[in-house]
Amino acid sequence: MSKRPQIRFIINPTSGPKSRVDVAARIAILLDHEKYKHDIVYTTHAGHAPELAREAAEAGCEVVVAVGGDGTVNEVARGLLNTNTALGILPKGSGNGLARHLKIPLALDKAIQLLNKGQVASIDSGCINGHPFFTTAGIGFDAYISSVFAGNKKRGLQTYVELVMKEVMSYKHLPLKASINGTTFDTDCFVMAFANAAQYGNNAYIAPMADIKDGKLDVCLVRRLDLIKALNLSYCMLTKTLAHSDSAEYFTTEHVKVYMEEPIMYHADGDYLGKATAFDVQLLPLSLKVVVP
Incomplete structure (x- = not known):
């Protein structure tokens, strides 16, 4: 009898809306145990998930599943970049940007059942100033909203829209110089978003x-x-x-450089990263394996 491949579930116990669903119990019931063996580990601090994912990949784990929101997915995926271990997603956040783009079911039971089918595809990822992202990164207003949203107890699309409407008119636009596809230009910037996937999350495209x-x-x-x-x-x-x-202008490219006269906020996958005056954004082709429908 062939050896069953290993799946590791990495659960962020603080991610997403409060729920009475026992995720570990649903995994025990619905995962195909004739096909896979599994273990479950829990994150205890920010930055813990990449360590747990990298450890699993080095041990030959076939799939590592992020159980949480976009931040958890980003952390787990970072630990799996350029490995043979695939990312699985059980979406439990408020935005679920990568899960929505890949059409992974948002319902927990259906997402677990998807893992049993084991279809794996390779996707691109991006990198902004050395920090990987998988859906979007950005500078300007979206990063500012990410910083405010992170400290808000309420989550979800309604809260996000309310914050945008509250803050949009008082936000200070900043000039920037961008270099894209060999052309350098100066512009005012409300938002410059670098999209690997179509949406931020919550079906905001x-x-x-x-x-x-x-x-x-x-x-x-x-x-x-x-x-x-x-x-x-x-x-x-x-x-x-x-x-x-006519609200936005688009470019497609593999590499972007941006320069500012004063520091501006930036984010990766909705996580606020701080401020900088220079940005180097690159596309990393087919650098992550993911379990998809």
């Missing part, structure tokens, strides 16, 4: 045409906004029509 396997980043530049343009921008994001509006 910043780059509806983004292909996570095409070897390209979709760069979305939103210049100076007034209130009417801000409302239109929000509507277009939620209706997947932003690429066809």
Whole structure:
């Protein structure tokens, strides 16, 4: 009898909305134990998940499953980059950007059952100033909202939209110099988003045409906004029509460099990373294996 491959589940006990569902119990019931053996580990601090994922990959684990939100998925995926171990996702966050893009079921039981089918595909990832991302990274207003959202007790799309509407008119636009595809230009920047996947999460589409396997980043530049343009921008994001509006300009590229005169906030997969005056953003082609439908 052949040896069963190992699956490790990495659970962030603080991620996402509060739930009475016992994730470990559902895994015990629904995982195909004739096909896989498994273990479950829990994160205890920020930055713990990459260590646990890397350890599992080095031990020959076939799949490592992130159980949590976008931050947990990012951390687990970082530990699996450029390995033969595939990322699995049991979405338990408020945004679930990568899961939604890959059409992984948001319902826990269906997501566990998907793991039993074991279909693995390779996807691209991105890197902003050395920090990997898998859906989007960005500088400007989206990073500012990420910093505010992180400290908010309420989660979900409604809270996110309320924050955007509250903060949009007081946000200070900053000038930047960008180098894309051999062309350098100066512009005002409300948001510059670097999209590997189509959406931030919560079905808010910043780059509806983004292909996570095409070897390209979709760069979305939103210049100076007034209130009417801000409302239109929000509507277009939620209706997947932003690429066809006059609210944003798009570029496709493998590498972007951005320079600022003063520090600006930036994020990766919705996690606020701080401020910087220079950014180097690169696409890492087919660098992560993922369990998909």
